[in-house]
């Protein structure tokens with residue numbers, strides 16, 4: 001099933017809440033379905049990719065503009 005109802009922070013760039021977990025060749029990464037922004041990728045561990053997305057959005061919303 002595509003929709004597993006995880007709690008994900010909205011995209012820090014466009015505010016879209018539809019974040020999808022992308023899977024490619026054993027590597028997972030969370031990707032915004034609207035603007036395509038992606039979080040860090042992790043091999044084998046989708047949960048880590050989703051957690052990393054949440055941490056990334058927290059960093060982005062703190063006012064620090066580092067890339």
Ligand SMILES: [Zn+2]
Nearest residue numbers: 011014032035
């Ligand atoms: Zn976005």
